[in-house]
Protein backbone atom coordinates (compact mmCIF):
# COMPACT_ATOMS: atom_id res chain seq x y z
CA UNK A 194 0.00 0.00 0.00
CA UNK A 195 1.38 3.44 -0.85
CA UNK A 196 2.51 5.90 1.79
CA UNK A 197 0.03 8.54 0.71
CA UNK A 198 -2.86 6.10 0.89
CA UNK A 199 -1.94 5.41 4.51
CA UNK A 200 -0.69 8.75 5.72
CA UNK A 201 -2.86 11.13 3.64
CA UNK A 202 0.13 13.43 3.67
CA UNK A 203 -0.46 15.56 0.58
CA UNK A 204 3.28 16.01 0.01
CA UNK A 205 3.59 12.30 -0.71
CA UNK A 206 1.48 12.01 -3.83
CA UNK A 207 2.14 13.43 -7.29
CA UNK A 208 -1.38 12.68 -8.54
CA UNK A 209 -0.27 10.47 -11.45
CA UNK A 210 -3.11 7.93 -11.05
CA UNK A 211 -0.78 4.93 -11.60
CA UNK A 212 -2.12 3.29 -8.41
CA UNK A 213 -5.72 3.66 -9.57
CA UNK A 214 -4.89 2.33 -13.05
CA UNK A 215 -2.97 -0.73 -11.83
CA UNK A 216 -5.43 -1.86 -9.14
CA UNK A 217 -7.10 -5.09 -10.32
CA UNK A 218 -10.02 -4.63 -7.88
CA UNK A 219 -10.90 -0.99 -8.59
CA UNK A 220 -10.15 -0.38 -4.91
CA UNK A 221 -8.65 3.05 -5.59
CA UNK A 222 -10.77 5.98 -6.64
CA UNK A 223 -9.71 9.52 -7.48
CA UNK A 224 -11.18 12.59 -5.82
CA UNK A 225 -10.46 16.31 -5.71
CA UNK A 226 -9.05 17.59 -2.40
CA UNK A 227 -10.04 20.92 -0.89
CA UNK A 228 -7.37 22.74 -2.92
CA UNK A 229 -8.71 21.21 -6.13
CA UNK A 230 -5.86 18.72 -6.74
CA UNK A 231 -6.56 15.08 -7.61
CA UNK A 232 -5.71 12.45 -4.97
CA UNK A 233 -6.42 8.71 -4.69
CA UNK A 234 -8.60 7.18 -1.96
CA UNK A 235 -8.36 3.54 -0.98
CA UNK A 236 -11.62 1.66 -0.56
CA UNK A 237 -10.54 -0.61 2.30
CA UNK A 238 -13.35 -3.12 1.81
CA UNK A 239 -12.26 -3.81 -1.80
CA UNK A 240 -8.47 -3.91 -1.17
CA UNK A 241 -6.86 -7.39 -1.26
CA UNK A 242 -3.45 -6.07 -0.13
CA UNK A 243 -1.65 -7.21 -3.29
CA UNK A 244 0.80 -4.29 -3.01
CA UNK A 245 0.66 -3.36 -6.71
CA UNK A 246 -0.19 0.25 -5.88
CA UNK A 247 3.05 0.66 -3.89
CA UNK A 248 5.12 -0.91 -6.65
CA UNK A 249 3.91 1.59 -9.27
CA UNK A 250 3.90 4.69 -7.07
CA UNK A 251 6.64 7.11 -8.14
CA UNK A 252 6.69 8.54 -4.64
CA UNK A 253 7.28 5.18 -2.94
CA UNK A 254 9.33 3.26 -5.49
CA UNK A 255 12.90 3.88 -6.58
CA UNK A 256 13.03 5.50 -10.01
CA UNK A 257 15.25 4.41 -12.84
CA UNK A 258 17.26 7.53 -13.63
CA UNK A 259 19.97 8.57 -16.08
CA UNK A 260 22.69 11.18 -15.99
CA UNK A 261 22.40 13.09 -19.28
CA UNK A 262 24.98 12.03 -21.86
CA UNK A 263 25.05 15.46 -23.43
CA UNK A 264 23.17 18.74 -23.70
CA UNK A 265 22.26 20.85 -26.73
CA UNK A 266 20.37 24.00 -27.60
CA UNK A 267 17.85 23.20 -30.32
CA UNK A 268 15.22 24.93 -32.41
CA UNK A 269 12.70 23.34 -34.82
CA UNK A 270 13.09 24.64 -38.39
CA UNK A 271 9.29 24.54 -38.94
CA UNK A 272 8.46 28.17 -38.17
CA UNK A 273 4.68 27.62 -37.75
CA UNK A 274 5.24 24.95 -35.11
CA UNK A 275 8.04 26.94 -33.48
CA UNK A 276 5.90 30.05 -33.04
CA UNK A 277 3.13 28.18 -31.28
CA UNK A 278 5.54 26.28 -29.01
CA UNK A 279 6.73 27.56 -25.66
CA UNK A 280 10.44 27.13 -26.27
CA UNK A 281 12.29 25.83 -29.34
CA UNK A 282 9.55 23.48 -30.58
CA UNK A 283 11.41 20.28 -29.71
CA UNK A 284 8.18 18.56 -28.75
CA UNK A 285 6.66 19.23 -32.20
CA UNK A 286 9.77 18.01 -34.02
CA UNK A 287 9.58 14.70 -32.13
CA UNK A 288 5.81 14.39 -32.47
CA UNK A 289 5.95 15.02 -36.24
CA UNK A 290 8.56 12.29 -36.57
CA UNK A 291 6.49 9.81 -34.52
CA UNK A 292 3.34 10.55 -36.55
CA UNK A 293 5.31 10.05 -39.78
CA UNK A 294 6.16 6.54 -38.49
CA UNK A 295 2.46 5.75 -37.86
CA UNK A 296 3.02 6.18 -34.13
CA UNK A 297 0.97 7.73 -31.34
CA UNK A 298 1.66 10.80 -29.21
CA UNK A 299 0.53 11.35 -25.62
CA UNK A 300 0.49 14.89 -24.30
CA UNK A 301 -1.54 17.61 -22.64
CA UNK A 302 -4.40 19.51 -24.31
CA UNK A 303 -7.31 21.63 -23.08
CA UNK A 304 -10.67 19.88 -23.34
CA UNK A 305 -13.82 21.80 -24.33
CA UNK A 306 -14.10 23.30 -20.80
CA UNK A 307 -10.39 24.23 -20.69
CA UNK A 308 -9.47 21.42 -18.33
CA UNK A 309 -5.88 20.29 -18.95
CA UNK A 310 -5.96 16.58 -19.75
CA UNK A 311 -3.56 14.10 -21.30
CA UNK A 312 -4.72 12.48 -24.52
CA UNK A 313 -3.24 9.82 -26.78
CA UNK A 314 -3.64 10.28 -30.50
CA UNK A 315 -2.27 9.69 -33.99
CA UNK A 316 -4.09 12.75 -35.37
CA UNK A 317 -1.98 15.78 -36.34
CA UNK A 318 -4.69 18.33 -35.38
CA UNK A 319 -4.85 16.90 -31.86
CA UNK A 320 -1.05 16.87 -31.56
CA UNK A 321 -1.02 20.55 -32.53
CA UNK A 322 -3.27 21.24 -29.53
CA UNK A 323 -0.59 19.75 -27.29
CA UNK A 324 1.79 22.56 -28.25
CA UNK A 325 2.48 25.15 -25.59
CA UNK A 326 2.87 24.79 -21.82
CA UNK A 327 -0.34 24.69 -19.80
CA UNK A 328 0.59 25.92 -16.36
CA UNK A 329 -1.87 23.75 -14.45
CA UNK A 330 -1.77 20.09 -13.42
CA UNK A 331 -2.84 17.88 -16.29
CA UNK A 332 -5.21 14.98 -15.54
CA UNK A 333 -3.68 11.78 -16.93
CA UNK A 334 -7.05 9.99 -16.89
CA UNK A 335 -6.41 6.45 -18.23
CA UNK A 336 -3.51 7.39 -20.54
CA UNK A 337 -1.09 4.87 -18.96
CA UNK A 338 -3.41 1.94 -19.61
CA UNK A 339 -4.06 3.02 -23.19
CA UNK A 340 -0.32 3.47 -23.85
CA UNK A 341 0.33 -0.04 -22.54
CA UNK A 342 -2.20 -1.46 -25.00
CA UNK A 343 -0.54 0.28 -27.96
CA UNK A 344 2.96 -0.72 -26.86
CA UNK A 345 1.87 -4.35 -26.68
CA UNK A 346 0.63 -4.04 -30.26
CA UNK A 347 4.15 -2.91 -31.22
CA UNK A 348 3.21 0.68 -32.10
CA UNK A 349 5.63 3.55 -31.54
CA UNK A 350 4.51 5.86 -28.71
CA UNK A 351 5.85 9.24 -27.60
CA UNK A 352 4.89 10.36 -24.08
CA UNK A 353 5.61 13.91 -22.89
CA UNK A 354 4.82 15.28 -19.48
CA UNK A 355 6.20 16.38 -16.14
CA UNK A 356 8.92 14.08 -14.74
CA UNK A 357 6.58 12.64 -12.10
CA UNK A 358 4.15 11.68 -14.88
CA UNK A 359 6.94 10.07 -16.91
CA UNK A 360 8.15 8.14 -13.88
CA UNK A 361 4.60 7.04 -13.07
CA UNK A 362 4.29 5.67 -16.62
CA UNK A 363 7.57 3.71 -16.42
CA UNK A 364 6.59 2.19 -13.08
CA UNK A 365 3.07 1.41 -14.26
CA UNK A 366 4.44 -0.42 -17.33
CA UNK A 367 6.92 -2.32 -15.15
CA UNK A 368 9.16 -3.18 -18.09
CA UNK A 369 11.11 -1.39 -20.80
CA UNK A 370 9.62 -1.10 -24.29
CA UNK A 371 11.85 -0.32 -27.27
CA UNK A 372 8.88 1.32 -28.97
CA UNK A 373 8.29 3.88 -26.18
CA UNK A 374 10.04 7.26 -26.13
CA UNK A 375 9.60 9.41 -23.03
CA UNK A 376 10.31 13.12 -22.78
CA UNK A 377 10.27 14.81 -19.40
CA UNK A 378 9.93 18.57 -19.04
CA UNK A 379 12.08 20.65 -16.74
CA UNK A 380 9.38 21.43 -14.22
CA UNK A 381 8.98 23.86 -11.36
CA UNK A 382 5.48 22.85 -10.23
CA UNK A 383 1.79 22.68 -11.13
CA UNK A 384 -1.19 24.63 -9.74
CA UNK A 385 -4.60 23.13 -9.07
CA UNK A 386 -7.15 22.67 -11.86
CA UNK A 387 -9.83 24.17 -9.61
CA UNK A 388 -7.87 27.39 -9.15
CA UNK A 389 -7.25 27.55 -12.90
CA UNK A 390 -10.99 27.20 -13.47
CA UNK A 391 -11.66 30.12 -11.08
CA UNK A 392 -9.08 32.23 -12.89
CA UNK A 393 -10.69 31.56 -16.28
CA UNK A 394 -14.17 32.17 -14.86
CA UNK A 395 -13.06 35.52 -13.50
CA UNK A 396 -11.50 36.53 -16.85
CA UNK A 397 -14.53 35.45 -18.87
CA UNK A 398 -16.95 37.29 -16.57
CA UNK A 399 -14.98 40.47 -17.16
CA UNK A 400 -14.25 40.21 -20.88
CA UNK A 401 -16.45 37.53 -22.46
CA UNK A 402 -16.29 33.84 -23.31
CA UNK A 403 -12.75 32.53 -23.80
CA UNK A 404 -11.79 30.69 -26.97
CA UNK A 405 -8.08 30.20 -26.32
CA UNK A 406 -5.50 30.70 -23.59
CA UNK A 407 -1.73 30.63 -23.97
CA UNK A 408 0.66 30.92 -21.06
CA UNK A 409 3.44 31.69 -23.49
CA UNK A 410 2.60 33.80 -26.55
CA UNK A 411 5.41 34.77 -28.93
CA UNK A 412 3.25 37.03 -31.13
CA UNK A 413 4.21 40.43 -29.71
CA UNK A 414 7.59 40.06 -28.02
CA UNK A 415 8.86 36.69 -29.17
CA UNK A 416 10.18 34.13 -26.68
CA UNK A 417 9.33 35.47 -23.23
CA UNK A 418 6.96 35.00 -20.31
CA UNK A 419 4.04 36.85 -21.87
CA UNK A 420 0.72 35.05 -22.11
CA UNK A 421 -2.52 35.71 -23.97
CA UNK A 422 -6.23 35.13 -23.76
CA UNK A 423 -8.41 35.16 -26.89
CA UNK A 424 -12.16 35.70 -26.54
CA UNK A 425 -15.00 34.42 -28.69
CA UNK A 426 -15.65 38.01 -29.76
CA UNK A 427 -12.18 37.84 -31.44
CA UNK A 428 -10.48 40.25 -29.01
CA UNK A 429 -7.14 39.12 -27.63
CA UNK A 430 -5.18 40.37 -24.63
CA UNK A 431 -1.45 39.75 -24.47
CA UNK A 432 0.09 40.61 -21.14
CA UNK A 433 3.18 40.04 -19.01
CA UNK A 434 2.90 37.35 -16.35
CA UNK A 435 2.62 39.82 -13.46
CA UNK A 436 -0.61 41.26 -14.92
CA UNK A 437 -2.60 38.38 -13.50
CA UNK A 438 -2.80 37.01 -10.00
CA UNK A 439 -2.76 33.41 -11.23
CA UNK A 440 0.29 33.75 -13.50
CA UNK A 441 2.29 35.82 -11.06
CA UNK A 442 1.76 33.45 -8.16
CA UNK A 443 2.37 30.44 -10.36
CA UNK A 444 5.75 31.72 -11.47
CA UNK A 445 6.57 32.73 -7.88
CA UNK A 446 5.75 29.12 -6.81
CA UNK A 447 2.98 30.13 -4.40
CA UNK A 448 0.26 27.87 -5.79
CA UNK A 449 1.96 24.59 -6.68
CA UNK A 450 0.88 21.13 -5.56
CA UNK A 451 2.38 20.27 -2.16
CA UNK A 452 4.51 17.45 -3.62
CA UNK A 453 6.28 19.95 -5.91
CA UNK A 454 8.12 21.54 -2.99
CA UNK A 455 9.97 18.31 -2.25
CA UNK A 456 10.05 17.07 -5.84
CA UNK A 457 12.62 14.30 -6.26
CA UNK A 458 12.90 15.04 -9.99
CA UNK A 459 14.44 18.49 -9.46
CA UNK A 460 17.80 17.03 -10.26
CA UNK A 461 20.35 16.45 -13.02
CA UNK A 462 19.33 12.77 -12.91
CA UNK A 463 16.49 12.39 -15.40
CA UNK A 464 13.68 9.87 -15.85
CA UNK A 465 12.90 10.49 -19.55
CA UNK A 466 14.92 9.45 -22.62
CA UNK A 467 15.10 13.15 -23.36
CA UNK A 468 14.54 16.23 -21.19
CA UNK A 469 13.34 19.54 -22.64
CA UNK A 470 12.98 22.98 -21.15
CA UNK A 471 13.61 26.63 -21.88
CA UNK A 472 17.20 27.57 -22.50
CA UNK A 473 16.71 30.97 -20.87
CA UNK A 474 20.41 31.69 -20.32
CA UNK A 475 21.45 30.70 -23.86
CA UNK A 476 23.02 34.09 -24.63
CA UNK A 477 25.69 33.49 -21.97
CA UNK A 478 27.11 30.80 -24.27
CA UNK A 479 25.92 32.03 -27.67
CA UNK A 480 25.83 35.83 -27.44
CA UNK A 481 25.35 36.37 -31.19
CA UNK A 482 22.49 33.93 -31.73
CA UNK A 483 19.07 35.26 -32.79
CA UNK A 484 16.93 33.81 -29.99
CA UNK A 485 13.73 35.77 -30.60
CA UNK A 486 11.72 32.71 -31.70
CA UNK A 487 12.88 30.58 -28.75
CA UNK A 488 15.33 27.80 -27.98
CA UNK A 489 14.87 24.53 -26.15
CA UNK A 490 17.46 23.14 -23.80
CA UNK A 491 17.63 19.42 -24.60
CA UNK A 492 19.26 16.81 -22.39
CA UNK A 493 19.94 13.52 -24.14
CA UNK A 494 19.71 10.95 -21.39
CA UNK A 495 19.63 7.46 -22.92
CA UNK A 496 20.78 5.58 -26.02
CA UNK A 497 17.19 5.53 -27.24
CA UNK A 498 16.97 9.30 -26.73
CA UNK A 499 20.21 9.67 -28.69
CA UNK A 500 18.83 7.59 -31.59
CA UNK A 501 15.56 9.51 -31.70
CA UNK A 502 17.37 12.83 -31.56
CA UNK A 503 19.59 11.74 -34.47
CA UNK A 504 16.42 10.94 -36.50
CA UNK A 505 15.10 14.51 -36.17
CA UNK A 506 18.38 16.42 -36.17
CA UNK A 507 18.15 17.44 -39.86
CA UNK A 508 14.93 19.31 -38.92
CA UNK A 509 16.64 21.29 -36.16
CA UNK A 510 19.12 24.10 -35.62
CA UNK A 511 21.46 22.55 -33.04
CA UNK A 512 24.22 24.04 -30.89
CA UNK A 513 26.20 21.80 -28.56
CA UNK A 514 26.52 23.02 -24.99
CA UNK A 515 27.56 21.85 -21.51
CA UNK A 516 25.11 20.24 -19.11
CA UNK A 517 26.29 22.63 -16.41
CA UNK A 518 25.47 25.62 -18.60
CA UNK A 519 21.83 24.46 -18.82
CA UNK A 520 21.75 23.61 -15.11
CA UNK A 521 23.04 27.10 -14.21
CA UNK A 522 19.98 28.69 -15.84
CA UNK A 523 17.45 26.21 -14.48
CA UNK A 524 17.19 25.93 -10.71
CA UNK A 525 14.84 22.94 -10.98
CA UNK A 526 17.68 20.83 -12.38
CA UNK A 527 19.27 20.84 -8.93
CA UNK A 528 16.69 21.76 -6.32
CA UNK A 529 12.89 21.80 -5.90
CA UNK A 530 11.02 25.08 -5.86
CA UNK A 531 10.98 26.75 -2.45
CA UNK A 532 7.66 27.00 -0.68
CA UNK A 533 6.85 30.66 0.04
CA UNK A 534 5.43 31.49 3.45
CA UNK A 535 1.94 32.35 2.20
CA UNK A 536 1.51 28.95 0.40
CA UNK A 537 0.14 27.59 3.67
CA UNK A 538 -3.13 29.50 3.49
CA UNK A 539 -3.24 30.78 -0.07
CA UNK A 540 -5.84 28.28 -1.26
CA UNK A 541 -8.10 28.66 1.76
CA UNK A 542 -7.94 32.44 1.32
CA UNK A 543 -8.90 32.20 -2.33
CA UNK A 544 -11.75 29.77 -1.70
CA UNK A 545 -13.02 31.68 1.37
CA UNK A 546 -12.69 35.25 0.16
CA UNK A 547 -13.30 34.54 -3.53
CA UNK A 548 -10.82 34.65 -6.40
CA UNK A 549 -11.84 38.14 -7.53
CA UNK A 550 -11.45 39.71 -4.12
CA UNK A 551 -7.96 38.24 -3.59
CA UNK A 552 -6.93 39.06 -7.17
CA UNK A 553 -8.17 42.64 -6.80
CA UNK A 554 -5.97 43.19 -3.74
CA UNK A 555 -3.06 41.73 -5.70
CA UNK A 556 -3.66 44.12 -8.62
CA UNK A 557 -3.86 47.09 -6.26
CA UNK A 558 -0.57 45.96 -4.76
CA UNK A 559 1.07 45.68 -8.21
CA UNK A 560 -0.17 49.18 -9.05
CA UNK A 561 1.34 50.90 -6.02
CA UNK A 562 4.39 48.62 -5.77
CA UNK A 563 6.82 50.95 -7.59
CA UNK A 564 5.91 53.78 -5.17
CA UNK A 565 6.28 51.49 -2.14
CA UNK A 566 9.69 50.38 -3.39
CA UNK A 567 10.91 53.91 -3.87
CA UNK A 568 9.54 55.89 -0.98
CA UNK A 569 8.41 53.73 1.93
CA UNK A 570 10.59 52.82 4.94
CA UNK A 571 11.43 49.08 5.28
CA UNK A 572 9.28 48.28 8.36
CA UNK A 573 6.18 49.85 6.90
CA UNK A 574 6.77 48.02 3.58
CA UNK A 575 6.62 44.67 5.35
CA UNK A 576 3.33 45.46 7.07
CA UNK A 577 1.73 46.76 3.86
CA UNK A 578 2.87 43.72 1.89
CA UNK A 579 1.21 41.44 4.44
CA UNK A 580 -2.06 43.36 4.33
CA UNK A 581 -2.29 43.59 0.56
CA UNK A 582 -1.04 40.16 -0.49
Ligand SMILES: Cc1cc2nc3c(=O)[nH]c(=O)nc-3n(C[C@H](O)[C@H](O)[C@H](O)COP(=O)(O)OP(=O)(O)OC[C@H]3O[C@@H](n4cnc5c(N)ncnc54)[C@H](O)[C@@H]3O)c2cc1C
Nearest residue numbers: 278279280281282283284300301324325327353381470471
Ligand atom coordinates in the same frame (compact mmCIF):
# COMPACT_ATOMS: atom_id res chain seq x y z
C1 LIG B 1 3.83 22.81 -15.70
C2 LIG B 1 5.09 23.10 -16.46
C3 LIG B 1 6.18 23.67 -15.81
C4 LIG B 1 7.36 23.94 -16.51
N1 LIG B 1 8.43 24.50 -15.84
C5 LIG B 1 9.58 24.75 -16.53
C6 LIG B 1 10.71 25.34 -15.87
O1 LIG B 1 10.67 25.63 -14.68
N2 LIG B 1 11.85 25.53 -16.59
C7 LIG B 1 11.93 25.19 -17.91
O2 LIG B 1 12.98 25.39 -18.53
N3 LIG B 1 10.88 24.64 -18.57
C8 LIG B 1 9.71 24.43 -17.90
N4 LIG B 1 8.64 23.85 -18.54
C9 LIG B 1 8.84 23.37 -19.93
C10 LIG B 1 8.67 24.43 -20.98
O3 LIG B 1 7.67 25.35 -20.62
C11 LIG B 1 8.28 23.78 -22.32
O4 LIG B 1 7.14 22.98 -22.15
C12 LIG B 1 9.35 22.89 -22.85
O5 LIG B 1 10.52 23.63 -23.03
C13 LIG B 1 8.92 22.26 -24.17
O6 LIG B 1 8.77 23.26 -25.09
P1 LIG B 1 8.70 22.97 -26.65
O7 LIG B 1 8.89 24.28 -27.32
O8 LIG B 1 9.60 21.85 -27.01
O9 LIG B 1 7.26 22.40 -26.90
P2 LIG B 1 5.84 22.90 -26.48
O10 LIG B 1 4.96 22.70 -27.66
O11 LIG B 1 5.80 24.19 -25.84
O12 LIG B 1 5.54 21.79 -25.38
C14 LIG B 1 4.36 21.18 -25.24
C15 LIG B 1 4.59 19.89 -24.48
O13 LIG B 1 4.38 20.12 -23.11
C16 LIG B 1 3.39 19.23 -22.64
N5 LIG B 1 2.59 19.90 -21.62
C17 LIG B 1 1.99 21.11 -21.73
N6 LIG B 1 1.36 21.40 -20.59
C18 LIG B 1 1.55 20.35 -19.75
C19 LIG B 1 1.11 20.05 -18.45
N7 LIG B 1 0.37 20.88 -17.74
N8 LIG B 1 1.48 18.88 -17.92
C20 LIG B 1 2.24 17.99 -18.59
N9 LIG B 1 2.68 18.22 -19.86
C21 LIG B 1 2.34 19.39 -20.41
C22 LIG B 1 2.55 18.89 -23.86
O14 LIG B 1 2.01 17.63 -23.69
C23 LIG B 1 3.58 18.89 -24.96
O15 LIG B 1 4.19 17.65 -25.00
C24 LIG B 1 7.45 23.61 -17.88
C25 LIG B 1 6.34 23.06 -18.53
C26 LIG B 1 5.18 22.80 -17.82
C27 LIG B 1 4.01 22.19 -18.56
Ligand code: SF4
Nearest residue numbers: 206207209210212250
Ligand atom coordinates in the same frame (compact mmCIF):
# COMPACT_ATOMS: atom_id res chain seq x y z
S1 SF4 C 1 1.86 9.43 -6.74
FE1 SF4 C 1 0.54 8.40 -8.22
S2 SF4 C 1 0.72 6.21 -7.68
FE2 SF4 C 1 1.49 7.36 -5.91
S3 SF4 C 1 -0.30 7.61 -4.55
FE3 SF4 C 1 -0.23 9.43 -5.86
S4 SF4 C 1 -1.57 8.96 -7.60
FE4 SF4 C 1 -1.09 7.01 -6.59
Ligand code: SF4
Nearest residue numbers: 356357380382453456
Ligand atom coordinates in the same frame (compact mmCIF):
# COMPACT_ATOMS: atom_id res chain seq x y z
S1 SF4 D 1 7.54 19.88 -9.66
FE1 SF4 D 1 7.93 17.68 -9.51
S2 SF4 D 1 6.16 16.85 -8.42
FE2 SF4 D 1 5.58 18.88 -9.18
S3 SF4 D 1 4.61 18.48 -11.16
FE3 SF4 D 1 6.77 18.94 -11.55
S4 SF4 D 1 7.76 16.94 -11.59
FE4 SF4 D 1 5.77 16.65 -10.62
